[in-house]
Amino acid sequence: MTDQESERRARARAARDLAWTAAALVAIDPHGVGGIHLRARPGPELDAWTRSLAEALGERSLRRMPPHIDAGRLTGELDLVASLREGRRIVRTGLLTDADRGVVIVPMAERLEREAGAILAEALDTRRVLPRLPGLAYAPADVAAVLIDESRDDEAGLPDIVQERMGCLVVLEPVGYSAPPPPVIDPGRVEVARRLVREVETDESDIETFVVAAARLGIASLRAPIHALRIARVHRAWRAAGDMDVSTPLRIEGDDLAVAAALSLLPRATVAPAPPDAADDAPQPPPPPPPSGSDDDGGDDLDELKGPTGPLAEQVVEAAEAHLPEGLVTRFAEAHARGTGRKGAKLRQLMHGHRVGARRGDPRRGGRVDLPATLRAAAPWQRSRRERAGADVAASAPVVHVRPSDLHVQERVRRTATATVFVVDASGSQALNRLAEVKGAVELFLGESYVRRDQVALVVFRDRGAELVVPPTRSLVRVRRLLRGMAGGGGTPLAAGLQEAWKVALRLEASEASPRIVLLSDGRPNVGIDGAGGRKRAREDALDMARRIAATGIPSLVLDSSARGERFASELAEALHGTVAHLPRPDAQGLRRALDLFGADAP
């Protein structure tokens, strides 16, 4: 085994142990820790982890919450069958109330429905839920959530609304068969730690450490340092319970700070921490006094806080990194900066096919029976049907008379919003001033399309490759910010641009949007798919990619921005099974007219 390999394994084991620590902490103080966002695949590690958590919780409950659970089941609802049998109102408590003081575990949490996510978030904030039955008061729901996120890197992750509220973010990776078994969580120790949490004292410097460390990592949300502080205290209590060290007062120590930062701060980083040598270059003086009164309205601009990097915060971040697999922090930071995953979750859930109602129909001819709607249809006739059925039936326990004509099936729609993927040539041949026009046109186009709730994405290719500059979004604010950083110049890797756009389009299709690709170029590729120069290869690669896109049936449009029209643009459109238009000045009006070429389905 190479040194590198053994280093990797040691890191993976450290990460695994951290996941077990997180389980212990959430068992000690479910509400305080908030929950765990666990990135893991189903497998023996995950099974073992879940078992350990259940053991650690002892008497307290651990409930599974399916990601598609409905609001009634989650918060409490009328037990229809029992109510009918008994002839009186019988309420079934919700899953969150059943799990009160314990933990709910959500497998495949990346599929969590929006409504369920919102209800869970409310419970995490307020420790109670409002049952879906009028006249009922709030029911207790003091829970923590373990969200098992099985999404791949390029897929949408957890809904923001719950992800934000998770105290710990943990990755569980396979550690190999030869690895020593995971640590054991002793429920007795958990019990002792629960009593000790309140004894842990918080120092002013602990607070400062987390605030500064969060700022250094580019985390704007205040929830993260709040969670970190809480986790550090719980961790201190956990250690004290292990050492049987009950000498009060308990103070938070370096190890607690590092574990808390590894669980709740580093994984949220939007800026990768500077390498240690950079910190050595400029030894920082102790934090200067806080900035004077004038409150900078600079939004999420945390620059002011990046200056006073407390040496302690540096050390904590460094120590925390040792707990995580190599490269993980950078990966997280990049993902956050790109905005993939979390933002994508929104989009996917918006587009999800969802129930819109019920219609009369026979479930045997397709469709799922909608029980409430069927009963609703039958309800008004009960008295007359009972009378018709005879006194003997009416006298017995309430029976519902349902006729075939009452049957309703669920009606679902797939809302397919149009998603336009712009592929823009930012090479040297495409004059730079054009690029500015294109930016303006895309902004204007989006300004109009947000009324229609359409999405826009923007892929830019230049020099050696392509880049997704604007991931699918409907937000003007976001586009404007992303476009600002867009540069031009270099070669024309058309094939790479098409490939990137295709990937985006396929992802959009998987999330039930209807993608279409708009290519804006002067049609003079000179860089191949592999980044190598050469006009002939570049053209072949582009055509090849175009044919592959055509094979998946994604509609496309080629806008030829060359001064006099380029024959290759037509060839490309043909290969794409798309349309071509000559658009020497890509302004907003021209773009809009050109988009009409998509036909009747165009907005």
Add this chain to the structure above:
Amino acid sequence: MKRALEIVAVDQGVGGVLIFGHRGTGKSTAVRALPALLPDIEVMEGCLYGCAPDGRGGRCDACRAGDTGPGTARAGVPVVDLPLGATEDRVVGTLDLERALTEGVRAFEPGLLAQAHRGFLYVDEVNLLEDHLVDLLLDVAASGENVVEREGLSVRHPARFVLVGSGNPEEGELRPQLLDRFGLSVEVTTPGDLETRMEVLRRRDAYDRDPEDFAKRWASADGRIRASIRRARARLGDVEVPDSVLETASRLCLALGTDGLRGELTLIRAARALAALDGDDVVADHHIVAVAPSALRHRLRRDPLDDTGSGARVGRAIEELAANDPPAA
């Protein structure tokens, strides 16, 4: 944000509040703190909708028929969460299945709108809510009455509430038509200075360690806010709005080119509520200036190529107005 919530707490007529800001800036926390800060309300005993004994805000059918009361009870101001993805049935109410099946009667099962009567309806991520639901909410909020005509039911009940929507503009935007129907809009940013951020953590930590003690320490501050809102409500009817202030408001709206009169009306009502909160008897220009950004910023025409924040544009218009014609106050 706090000011805006206080203003609508004083005068519900100002309309809904839209809170835009990134995650972790305390949007949900502030809204969820409302019940503790607002004076309790009197409700008719046994009323499903929590109608007021003096009939203010409308009465439901049961109260009109005298089926409720005569006793009254005290209740906290409802702050109801409307989760994304909730069905229309759930929001407006629907046929009461239980009673329909067991008793064979056609009864109405009230929805979230009924629960929010005389309080607040909170929608986190309002920008992601289905459009037709947002339409419905704003419509009911404006009329103060929920009219249900479905499944053979014909029910109307009072539903006066303040709609509070929050969201992150980076995750999608609201249609301009909807924006305009919110009374006030505020943008919250995360505090940028170390000391404020540390203070947030300090207080949170104090709460975690001893919730009862924490509540005790802040009880008097909460009480002061509650008292100031109660006083402002009592004073509201007597606050005068002089013509000169009306003129300032119109000129400001004209200068900004806001469409419709809604902006102007909201501006004046909000300024009046603010004056009441401040303990003033007359609305002055400075009240208008104070509320103008929240009352108007979301009503500006959009210019995708203008990067200036809309709040800044309102500020600029105010300055220009002051330069041209120094206000009397």
